[in-house]
Amino acid sequence: MEDNNVVILNGSGRSGSNGYLFYKYLQTNHPEYNVTLVEPWPSSHFKWETWQKIGAARYVITTHQPFKVRKNQINLQFWHGVPLKRMGIMANNTRRKDNKRNEKLWHKNADIVASSSDLYETLMSSCLAIETEKYRKVGFPRLDYxxxxxxxxxxxxxxxxxxxxxxxxxxxxxxxxxxxxxxxxxxxxxxxxxxxxxxxxxxxxxxxxxxxxxxxxxxxxxxxxxxxxxxxxxxxxxxxxxxxxxxxxxxxxxxxxxxxxxxxxxxxxxxxxxxxxxxxxxxxxxxxxxxxxxxxxxxxxxxxxxxxxxxxxxxxxxxxxxxxxxxxxxxxxxxxxxxxxNQLKGDNYCEKAFKCMTNGE
Incomplete structure (x- = not known):
């Protein structure tokens, strides 16, 4: 596993994708990192080479469910929007069994959860039971654009x-x-x-x-x-x-x-x-x-x-x-x-997320 390998698992297509826009940003501003964009995610049609790249990455970026293959990988979770509709344990149309599984996934796989405000953290945790220490107020890459x-x-x-x-x-x-x-x-x-x-x-x-x-x-x-x-x-x-x-x-x-x-x-x-x-x-x-x-x-x-x-x-x-x-x-x-x-004024959300991911800032 190389420290400069980044894999972005993009489940958001081109409709306001934090993953895709962070990929563009890294390509332009941090050519010292090897960045692989994997989409659509999830999919059952990936080649073995793609799975190898996912396994060899130091950093795994996700826009939907947190995911990583190895324990020592760092998962940076961008999610895909400030929630207004209920989801997870707050939704009227979900099953307890699925919600419990999701809760375990977030606990096990999400290392850093990008956030924009106290309100965002309250809304997300009410739905997905995310622990507060996982959040970092770095904003969302798509806002830069x-x-x-x-x-x-x-x-x-x-x-x-x-x-x-x-x-x-x-x-x-x-x-x-x-x-x-x-x-x-x-x-x-x-x-x-x-x-x-x-x-x-x-x-x-x-x-x-x-x-x-x-x-x-x-x-x-x-x-x-x-x-x-x-x-x-x-x-x-x-x-x-x-x-x-x-x-x-x-x-x-x-x-x-x-x-x-x-x-x-x-x-x-x-x-x-x-x-x-x-x-x-x-x-x-x-x-x-x-x-x-x-x-x-x-x-x-x-x-x-x-x-x-x-x-x-x-x-x-x-x-x-x-x-x-x-x-x-x-x-x-x-x-x-x-x-x-959004408690963060200004821009440079991509750079804030990059520093947080690589330096833990």
Missing amino acids: LQNPVISKEQLLKDLFNTEDKQAEIGIYMPTFRYELEDQSIMEKIKEGNFFAFEDFDGDELNDALKARHQYLIVKLHPYEMRLFANFDSKYSNIAFLNNDYLFDHNYDLYELLGDTDFLMTDFSSIYFDYLQLNKPIVFVTNFLKQYEKTRGLLMGPYEEITPGISVNSQRELVQSLDQLDNQQIKNRRLYWLDLT
């Missing part, structure tokens, strides 16, 4: 909408994984192209409303939902579907593009905690709020208190909100939640 997009807003507009517009406002819609609601009617709506699964959805009407305001909406669905989606090639001028192919083909992670957007739309995705770094408007789509609270549950509430933005329950409410996505009261609430979820 939010403020400096890899391409310009003009280029993103050209790539995804094939247009130029000096007045353009770009929004991105990123819902959570709705399949776990186990509601076939939601999946049917998505199959038909109703990506919001609104009762009053009308794609052409929504497109016209966006067009009239020089607004453009990027839709980034969960890969499972994208596979269901019939209208994959958008027939709309102001709505585009972002799939993983675009990100993989260009070696981008989604977070390297987020800084080009002007507002975020989501439901219960923890992306909104990260998006607070940009101090831009967030719209919360609440048409399945009651179902989520019942099926899985949220870690904090009431929902309207923990979501610093406008809430919409239908397309009619969404269109009515498009002219006025922000105000001073909402801005103040965003800053309040930013302070709660």
